[in-house]
Amino acid sequence: MCDGGRTVNPTESGLPIGDARFSALLEDSAEDLYEHAPCGYLSTLLDGQIAKINTTLLTWLGYTREELVGRRRFADLLTVGGKLYHETHFAPLLRMQGQIGGVALELRAADGTRLPVLVTSTLKTGADGEPLLIRTTVFDARDRRAYERELLHARQEADRERERLQRLVSTLQRSLLPPALPAVPGMEVAAYYHTASADQVGGDFYDLFRLADDRWAFFLGDVCGKGAEAAAMTSLVRYTLRAAAHGDPDPARVLDSLNEALLAEYSPAFPFYCTVLFGLLTVAAPGAGTGTVEITLTGGGHPPALVIRGSGAVEPVHPAGGLLVGLMRKPNFATVAVRLEPGDGLLLYTDGLTEARMPDGDLFGDDRLEELAATLSGARAPDMTEAVARVLSGFGPGLNDDTALLALTVPSSPPKASS
Amino acid sequence: MSARSRNNVVLTGKEDGPVVMLAHGFGCDQNMWRLVTPTLAEEFRVVLFDHVGAGRSDLSAWQAERYAALDGYADDVLRICRELDLRQVVFVGHSVSAMIGVLAAIREPERFAKLILLTPSPRYVDDGDYRGGFSRADIEELLESLDSNYLGWSAAMAPVIMGNPDRPELGEELTNSFCRTDPRIARAFARTTFLSDNRADLAKVTVPTLVIECASDVIAPPQVGAFVHAQIPGSLLVTLDATGHCPQLSAPEATTQAIVSFASDWR
Numbered sequence: 001m002c003d004g005g006r007t008v009n010p011t012e013s014g015l016p017i018g019d020a021r022f023s024a025l026l027e028d029s030a031e032d033l034y035e036h037a038p039c040g041y042l043s044t045l046l047d048g049q050i051a052k053i054n055t056t057l058l059t060w061l062g063y064t065r066e067e068l069v070g071r072r073r074f075a076d077l078l079t080v081g082g083k084l085y086h087e088t089h090f091a092p093l094l095r096m097q098g099q100i101g102g103v104a105l106e107l108r109a110a111d112g113t114r115l116p117v118l119v120t121s122t123l124k125t126g127a128d129g130e131p132l133l134i135r136t137t138v139f140d141a142r143d144r145r146a147y148e149r150e151l152l153h154a155r156q157e158a159d160r161e162r163e164r165l166q167r168l169v170s171t172l173q174r175s176l177l178p179p180a181l182p183a184v185p186g187m188e189v190a191a192y193y194h195t196a197s198a199d200q201v202g203g204d205f206y207d208l209f210r211l212a213d214d215r216w217a218f219f220l221g222d223v224c225g226k227g228a229e230a231a232a233m234t235s236l237v238r239y240t241l242r243a244a245a246h247g248d249p250d251p252a253r254v255l256d257s258l259n260e261a262l263l264a265e266y267s268p269a270f271p272f273y274c275t276v277l278f279g280l281l282t283v284a285a286p287g288a289g290t291g292t293v294e295i296t297l298t299g300g301g302h303p304p305a306l307v308i309r310g311s312g313a314v315e316p317v318h319p320a321g322g323l324l325v326g327l328m329r330k331p332n333f334a335t336v337a338v339r340l341e342p343g344d345g346l347l348l349y350t351d352g353l354t355e356a357r358m359p360d361g362d363l364f365g366d367d368r369l370e371e372l373a374a375t376l377s378g379a380r381a382p383d384m385t386e387a388v389a390r391v392l393s394g395f396g397p398g399l400n401d402d403t404a405l406l407a408l409t410v411p412s413s414p415p416k417a418s419s
Numbered sequence: 420m421s422a423r424s425r426n427n428v429v430l431t432g433k434e435d436g437p438v439v440m441l442a443h444g445f446g447c448d449q450n451m452w453r454l455v456t457p458t459l460a461e462e463f464r465v466v467l468f469d470h471v472g473a474g475r476s477d478l479s480a481w482q483a484e485r486y487a488a489l490d491g492y493a494d495d496v497l498r499i500c501r502e503l504d505l506r507q508v509v510f511v512g513h514s515v516s517a518m519i520g521v522l523a524a525i526r527e528p529e530r531f532a533k534l535i536l537l538t539p540s541p542r543y544v545d546d547g548d549y550r551g552g553f554s555r556a557d558i559e560e561l562l563e564s565l566d567s568n569y570l571g572w573s574a575a576m577a578p579v580i581m582g583n584p585d586r587p588e589l590g591e592e593l594t595n596s597f598c599r600t601d602p603r604i605a606r607a608f609a610r611t612t613f614l615s616d617n618r619a620d621l622a623k624v625t626v627p628t629l630v631i632e633c634a635s636d637v638i639a640p641p642q643v644g645a646f647v648h649a650q651i652p653g654s655l656l657v658t659l660d661a662t663g664h665c666p667q668l669s670a671p672e673a674t675t676q677a678i679v680s681f682a683s684d685w686r
Binding site: 046047048075079080081082083084085087088089091092093095096106 | 560636663
């Protein structure tokens with residue numbers, strides 16, 4: 001059915017043309033809209049001289065039209081900082097782009113108070129594209145500025161908290177690692193530690209200490225997890241290993257003691273386990289400058305150590321048995337004996353190294369590590385850790401886990417003066 | 420890293436023409452020269468670049484210590500010259516780059532044929548009888564407002580305040596296509612610029628120099644242009660009938676003309 005002749009009821013479709021209230025709105029002249037708009041309007045010549053300004057902006061600033069039009073430039077209304085910003089950023093960009101928007105500035109009112117504003121300007125051009133004048137709208141940004149200040153303060157507060165946390169973490173981290181390795185007569189030793197995050201204590205650890213005149217113990221490992229729990233566990237692991245080694249230095253029995261200590265702490269919420277290589281070394285005739293070094297090594301769930309021979313051969317040393325420490329009642333740790341001759345070295349590392357992603361996305365992996373190790377044949381311990389650390393730093397964001405390195409090398413006999 | 424990519428060096432113009440190197444000032448990048456480059460390119464080999472920290476320069480090359488003094492920037496200019504084997508360079512430095520050019524020309528005068536200093540100021544802060552145009556308090560106010568992020572890109576500023584360095588794209592689409600500046604670097608550059616004092620260096624310039632100033636410039640007022648002219652032995656001074664600190668944008672024809680006539684006057 002057709003209802004074309006029906007009169008539309010105003011209540012059904014809003015305000016129809018001809019409604020008295022709508023007419024009143026239409027009488028809101030462009031002139032009045034300009035003068036009393038809820039934002040400031042300003043037109044200036046290209047040199048910034050004020051040619052026209054609306055009542056709203058005059059009211060905000062407390063100036064009369066006569067005081068500004070033809071007498072002052074827009075930049076004169078800005079604070080000194082604002083003026084410099086206007087000259088170095090605002091005006092050049094406006095010229096280049098023809099418009100510029102949303103710039104935060106402060107205007108100086110007649111009574112000296114400052115009015116935070118957001119300024120948008122457009123360049124009006126003539127038919128030939130020549131710029132003629134600049135039109136500017138000014139929005140009152142007091143509320144926004146107050147809000148931004150709050151955000152800024154919150155950000156600064158958060159930054160301070162983070163700094164505090166990082167200081168705490170780095171102090172704690174230092175306390176879990178030996179401040180410096182002791183000098184081992186007849187050997188060279190070096191360690192390197194990379195922390196993946198400045199906000200969290202790493203879970204890797206290492207140590208080297210003397211048991212008797214010519215006997216030394218060393219270990220390197222990785223506890224599960226990170227942060228506060230990992231720090232607590234690392235502390236427990238380190239002191240248990242040190243204490244056990246002094247009691248009964250047999251490497252397998254040292255790991256048995258650690259296993260028991262970790263099992264005693266076990267709870268389903270915080271499984272306490274770790275991987276570790278623990279070794280004992282004896283330097284033959286340490287007074288004679290250089291000689292052979294006998295090493296007994298045992299391990300629990302840890303990647304093999306690499307023996308790097310002076311000849312260039314690389315031999316992964318994988319103690320048999322060796323499950324994760326802290327999980328099983330009877331872990332059966334076995335030991336393996338290694339002899340280092342002058343020119344040989346032993347490199348211990350955590351899986352942060354082999355599981356790092358290279359820039360092309362591939363894992364660094366065991367094979368590449370062995371290739372790298374072969375190039376380090378005959379190197380001194382500090383050069384060895386430095387070379388590996390250089391490779392690590394090349395991974396950039398691909399290195400996302402903590403990494404510890406411990407290198408033990410036997411110097412080659414110094415060449416005879418005659419040769 | 421090569422100076423060419425670090426400073427986003429752009430070569431244009433006549434390949435065998437005399438070399439004109441255009442150095443932008445604080446607040447923008449090489450886009451500042453877009454209105455004068457076409458005319459210069461007809462006659463000269465034009466070398467454009469962005470200071471480290473500005474435009475499309477390599478932001479990772481920026482170091483607070485190196486760029487805390489204008490010498491670091493002058494060093495970059497010389498590195499570009501050496502790498503591209505530029506000789507007989509006519510160096511045009513705008514604003515703070517005028518003093519960067521002065522420092523470079525003192526260190527390696529043989530490299531430069533001429534210096535053109537566009538709206539230069541050897542010191543912005545008043546000092547005794549010297550009128551730089553700003554009080555110490557004025558400059559402190561600028562630095563403070565830059566430090567607290569109350570000036571500038573409100574829109575682009577939000578991501579900065581919110582601390583989203585991991586998601587730069589949040590800020591990207593809001594920033595201008597020209598004159599991109601990292602706020603942190605801009606703050607440091609403002610400090611280096613507005614607290615510099617190179618008055619004593621002016622007398623050491625041995626390269627023929629032209630000073631170009633604007634009739635009305637709040638940043639480098641006329642007495643500053645006159646001071647630079649008086650201190651540099653044998654320099655020339657041209658005052659453009661222009662307003663503002665960037666005559667290459669507000670009066671491009673007159674600026675180009677002044678550069679061309681001084682640069683092509685080979686003796």
